[in-house]
Amino acid sequence: MSVILETTKGDLTVDLFIKERPKTCMNFLKLCKMKQYNFNRFHHVERNFLCQTGDPTETGRGGESIFGLLYGQQANYYEAEQVPVLKHTKPGLLSMVNVGDNMLGSQFFITLGDNLDFLDKEHCVFGEVVEGHDVLLNINEAICDENHVPYQDIRITHTVILDDPFPDPPGLVIPIHSPEPTKEMLDSGRIAADEDINDMEGKTAEEIEELIAEKEAKARATILEMVGDLPSVDAAPPENVLFVCKLNPVTTDDDLMIIFSRFGKILNCEIIRDRQTMNSLQYAFIEFDNPKSCEDAYFKMDNVLIDDRRIHVDFSQSVSRLQWKGKGRGVEFVGGKAFDPNKEDYKMKDQPKVEQSKRMSSDDYAKRHAFQQRQRDFQPRDQYRGSREHREDRDRRDPREQQAGRNDFDNRGRRGERDRREERYNRNYLEERHNRDYLEERHNRDHREERYNRDHRHQPDRRDKRDHRERRRSTDRSHRQEDVSAQKRIRRSNSPKKSHRTRSK
Numbered sequence: 001m002s003v004i005l006e007t008t009k010g011d012l013t014v015d016l017f018i019k020e021r022p023k024t025c026m027n028f029l030k031l032c033k034m035k036q037y038n039f040n041r042f043h044h045v046e047r048n049f050l051c052q053t054g055d056p057t058e059t060g061r062g063g064e065s066i067f068g069l070l071y072g073q074q075a076n077y078y079e080a081e082q083v084p085v086l087k088h089t090k091p092g093l094l095s096m097v098n099v100g101d102n103m104l105g106s107q108f109f110i111t112l113g114d115n116l117d118f119l120d121k122e123h124c125v126f127g128e129v130v131e132g133h134d135v136l137l138n139i140n141e142a143i144c145d146e147n148h149v150p151y152q153d154i155r156i157t158h159t160v161i162l163d164d165p166f167p168d169p170p171g172l173v174i175p176i177h178s179p180e181p182t183k184e185m186l187d188s189g190r191i192a193a194d195e196d197i198n199d200m201e202g203k204t205a206e207e208i209e210e211l212i213a214e215k216e217a218k219a220r221a222t223i224l225e226m227v228g229d230l231p232s233v234d235a236a237p238p239e240n241v242l243f244v245c246k247l248n249p250v251t252t253d254d255d256l257m258i259i260f261s262r263f264g265k266i267l268n269c270e271i272i273r274d275r276q277t278m279n280s281l282q283y284a285f286i287e288f289d290n291p292k293s294c295e296d297a298y299f300k301m302d303n304v305l306i307d308d309r310r311i312h313v314d315f316s317q318s319v320s321r322l323q324w325k326g327k328g329r330g331v332e333f334v335g336g337k338a339f340d341p342n343k344e345d346y347k348m349k350d351q352p353k354v355e356q357s358k359r360m361s362s363d364d365y366a367k368r369h370a371f372q373q374r375q376r377d378f379q380p381r382d383q384y385r386g387s388r389e390h391r392e393d394r395d396r397r398d399p400r401e402q403q404a405g406r407n408d409f410d411n412r413g414r415r416g417e418r419d420r421r422e423e424r425y426n427r428n429y430l431e432e433r434h435n436r437d438y439l440e441e442r443h444n445r446d447h448r449e450e451r452y453n454r455d456h457r458h459q460p461d462r463r464d465k466r467d468h469r470e471r472r473r474s475t476d477r478s479h480r481q482e483d484v485s486a487q488k489r490i491r492r493s494n495s496p497k498k499s500h501r502t503r504s505k
Helices: 022-033 066-071 133-140 205-227 253-263 291-301 353-358 362-368 388-395 399-455 462-473 477-504
Strands: 002-007 010-016 044-046 050-053 093-100 103-111 124-131 155-161 241-245 266-273 280-288 312-315 322-324 331-333
Touching: 002 022, 010 022, 010 133, 022 066, 022 103, 022 124, 022 155, 050 133, 103 124, 124 133, 241 291, 253 266, 253 280, 253 291, 280 291, 291 312
Parallel strands: none
Antiparallel strands: 002 010, 002 155, 010 124, 044 050, 050 103, 093 103, 093 124, 241 280, 241 312, 266 280, 322 331
């Protein structure tokens, strides 16, 4: 026997197990005929588990059987059927909800997952969905709160009985029209089932694009938090840090600090370098004391030529200086004071000590890695060089110091000449030794070839030796037989002559 359940997500066609569960099927059919399931909400939906309905109060604790409608409150529930055993093995099975002590009322659920064996001994299976599995998939994908209540109502709008083999019990009055939904059903506090959810309605194209971009950014932030790249979804990069890329490898921290210092006070200027070679990776981060200076540098310095390279400037998106304080406690800006837009004074008066300990200033960095910096093509200009005082100071120098300097220069020249002579001698010696080794190796090779030819000059070829052995060991039998027959003929010819001579005598 079949029943059609019309829902706000689509229609479900249900086949009932009349032979295995006659009492439960009769209760379900008569409740459908009494329109008791109309406007009932699926008040509990768990993905890949089940969706539950059949409670007019929408609390999960109400609902009475057909016997309670006929005979009063003492007959609200009836005892469940246990034999034969029907198991929850696949999605789309209808099962009555056990309200306690193996008693059933009007609530039922539809399975949304496979192999739910732990429900077999507690709840009573009485039917299955034969058409409308796509509707079950839509219900399974419903967005719910922490109590598994869908944010948008999913309701049974109508029930259609295709065949009812059970006679109506006495006293059953079947309504002609469906009852109107109560005020409590309409005021559920959820999104109505027929309400069209459209966040874009009444907004301009720019607002719609901004809303879409915001949703995409939030989704990407959620993914980054899941993989551990972001400490929190709401974490945002600092607004006073500028990102500079496409730098010339010869550009130093001091160069950038001097160039960008005209926009405001710089707290830190750091070119990112390779850990092993300490070569510039051609991008840097510049931290200002306020976001206003960072904005001015962004608008003025993009595509500017520095050291024959046109740089690119953008706001930093790095959150490496944000430290996660723990779940529910937010993040902390390590090494600098977070910007407060409610205050007009942007300058950082009290610089935390953690900043100085964790981040190296550009001056300290330059001192530590001075030997790896590019040597300047020019020297700092001395404004007093060439003046009379400078010449007098130079003339007052100790002649012995000047002589010592000249001697030192001469000694360096002699050492250089001696080193060059030694290098030239070593090179000539190596070339001579290489030639001698080559000639010796060639002489040995010629000697070996000559000795080999001398040893094998009078020896016959291997092939000739093989043919000679074959001729000696295996003589042709035919020649041998011919020789034997010839000898016999000679003997025969000689023997009659002797006899003839004898007879004549």
